[in-house]
Amino acid sequence: MRRWLRSGDIALMVLVLLPLAVALPRLGGFGDSPALWLTWVGRVFGILGLAMMLAAGAVSCRVPGFDRPFGGLTRLWQLHHWLGFGAFMLVMLHALALGMAAVPASLEAAVTTLFPPISHGAVWLGWLAWLALVVFLAPTFGFFGQPRYQRWKRLHLVSAAALLLGFWHALLLAGETWPWWLLGIAGLGAVAWRKGVAPNRRHVYRIEEVVPLACGVVELVLRPEGGGIRFEAGQFVYLSPLDESLSAGRGEEHPYTLASAPSDTCLRIGIKDLGDASHALQTVTPDTRVLVEGPYGEFFGRRLPERDMLWLGGGIGITPFVSGARDVAIRASVKGNIHLFYLANGPDRAYYQAELVEIAGRVEGFTYTSHYYRDQGPLTEVFLRQHCPDYAQREIYICGPLGMNAHLQRLLADHGVPDSRIHSEVFDFL
Structure with missing residues (x-):
C-alpha cells in the first residue's frame, strides 16, 4: 500500500479539522495559569475527538466507488479503525484535562465539573456517548479474544448510538453549530445508508x-x-x-x-x-x-503503467491474480510483462495451477512460476531473483495468508524494494 496522502485523506482531514477551525476564535488563548491552559487543551481534545468519531462514521458508508480516493476499502477501513480509536483516546483526555483544570479550586469542584447535576444534560450526553464507545470498542482489545464476525457487525449499532449522543452533546455546547451539522449528517447519514438503504441495493x-x-x-x-x-x-x-x-x-x-x-x-x-x-x-x-x-x-489500480508487474499469490489469495490472468487470456496481450508466483503448500493445493500454466503458455509477456512450501520452505530472495531477476524494479502485488504476507513484505523491504511499490490486500473485519 502506498504511504503518501491521497485525495480522500485530505478531504477527511479538512472535515475533521473544520469544527476546531471554527471554534478556535471562541476558545481564546492558553492563559497564564495551569487551570486555563488545561481548560483550553480539554476543549480542543473534545472537539477533535468528537469530530473524529463522526468522521469514522462517515467513512463507514461502504458505497461502491467511495473507497477508491482512499486507496481501496481495506485502507479506508484502517482509517475508520484509527479514527475510532483516536476519538476514544481524545475524549478520555478531554474529560481528564477539564477535571484537572478544576482541581486547584477544590477536589469537589473537579468532581462537579465532570459529574454535574442531572439538569446539565449536555455533559451527561457526553458521558453516555463515551460509554457507548467503551461497549463498542471493548471486543477489539486482546483480553476478550477475537470477536466473531457477525457479532462484531452487530456491535456497530452501539457505535451508531455513540455518534448520535456525541452529536447531540456538541449541538448543545457549540457556539457555531453548522460544522457539527455537516459532520453529523455525514456520520449518521452513512449509518442510515449502511443499515437502511444499502441492503436493498444488492x-x-x-x-x-x-x-x-x-x-x-x-x-x-x-x-x-x-x-x-x-x-x-x-x-x-x-x-x-x-x-x-x-x-x-x-x-x-x-x-x-x-x-x-x-x-x-x-x-x-x-x-x-x-x-x-x-x-x-x-x-x-x-x-x-x-x-x-x-x-x-482497487488492487491493480495502484501502479505506474510503464512498470512491469510481479504477482505473489498464496492459498486462496491467488484469486485476484486468477482474475487478472483470465483477463489477460481473453485480451491475449499484456501491457509490459507480468510474472506470477504461486506460493502453495504443494501441487495439490495449487488450486488454479493448470489454467494458469495454460495461459502462460499462450500469452506472450505472462510468466508463471510455482513455489511449494512443503518442498522448499518459505520463499527466499535467491529463488525470487533466480526466476525474476528484475523483481526489485517491478510493481509488486501480494495477496495471501497473513503470515505469508508479512514474510514477503519483510523480505522485499530487506532487499531495498520501496514501500511505494509493494501493494497488498488483507481482509480483516471488512
Missing part, C-alpha cells in the same frame, strides 16, 4: 455451478438475475447466500475476491473452508440465490 445472482478445486475449496459460478455488477480485476464483493439448507451463514455477508475476468458474464468466486460460513458454502445448493454488493477495492 444485486441478485443465482448459483449456476459449484466447481470443486481441491479438498475444502470450491469455485462458485454466479449468473445475474437482471443487471449484474461491473468490476475490474482484483476487486472484491460482499456475498450473502440465501440457500435455506445452509448450516451457517445464510443471509450473512462476507467479502470474497472475484476470480472472473471483468468481461465474463458470470461472477466466479473461489472460496476456501476457513470458518462456519465458508465451510457451509462448500456444499451450497446450485440454482439458489445469493445477494452481491460491490465491487470494492
Whole structure:
C-alpha cells in the first residue's frame, strides 16, 4: 500500500479539522495559569475527538466507488479503525484535562465539573456517548479474544448510538453549530445508508455451478438475475447466500475476491473452508440465490503503467491474480510483462495451477512460476531473483495468508524494494 496522502485523506482531514477551525476564535488563548491552559487543551481534545468519531462514521458508508480516493476499502477501513480509536483516546483526555483544570479550586469542584447535576444534560450526553464507545470498542482489545464476525457487525449499532449522543452533546455546547451539522449528517447519514438503504441495493445472482478445486475449496459460478455488477480485476464483493439448507451463514455477508475476468458474464468466486460460513458454502445448493454488493477495492489500480508487474499469490489469495490472468487470456496481450508466483503448500493445493500454466503458455509477456512450501520452505530472495531477476524494479502485488504476507513484505523491504511499490490486500473485519 502506498504511504503518501491521497485525495480522500485530505478531504477527511479538512472535515475533521473544520469544527476546531471554527471554534478556535471562541476558545481564546492558553492563559497564564495551569487551570486555563488545561481548560483550553480539554476543549480542543473534545472537539477533535468528537469530530473524529463522526468522521469514522462517515467513512463507514461502504458505497461502491467511495473507497477508491482512499486507496481501496481495506485502507479506508484502517482509517475508520484509527479514527475510532483516536476519538476514544481524545475524549478520555478531554474529560481528564477539564477535571484537572478544576482541581486547584477544590477536589469537589473537579468532581462537579465532570459529574454535574442531572439538569446539565449536555455533559451527561457526553458521558453516555463515551460509554457507548467503551461497549463498542471493548471486543477489539486482546483480553476478550477475537470477536466473531457477525457479532462484531452487530456491535456497530452501539457505535451508531455513540455518534448520535456525541452529536447531540456538541449541538448543545457549540457556539457555531453548522460544522457539527455537516459532520453529523455525514456520520449518521452513512449509518442510515449502511443499515437502511444499502441492503436493498444488492444485486441478485443465482448459483449456476459449484466447481470443486481441491479438498475444502470450491469455485462458485454466479449468473445475474437482471443487471449484474461491473468490476475490474482484483476487486472484491460482499456475498450473502440465501440457500435455506445452509448450516451457517445464510443471509450473512462476507467479502470474497472475484476470480472472473471483468468481461465474463458470470461472477466466479473461489472460496476456501476457513470458518462456519465458508465451510457451509462448500456444499451450497446450485440454482439458489445469493445477494452481491460491490465491487470494492482497487488492487491493480495502484501502479505506474510503464512498470512491469510481479504477482505473489498464496492459498486462496491467488484469486485476484486468477482474475487478472483470465483477463489477460481473453485480451491475449499484456501491457509490459507480468510474472506470477504461486506460493502453495504443494501441487495439490495449487488450486488454479493448470489454467494458469495454460495461459502462460499462450500469452506472450505472462510468466508463471510455482513455489511449494512443503518442498522448499518459505520463499527466499535467491529463488525470487533466480526466476525474476528484475523483481526489485517491478510493481509488486501480494495477496495471501497473513503470515505469508508479512514474510514477503519483510523480505522485499530487506532487499531495498520501496514501500511505494509493494501493494497488498488483507481482509480483516471488512
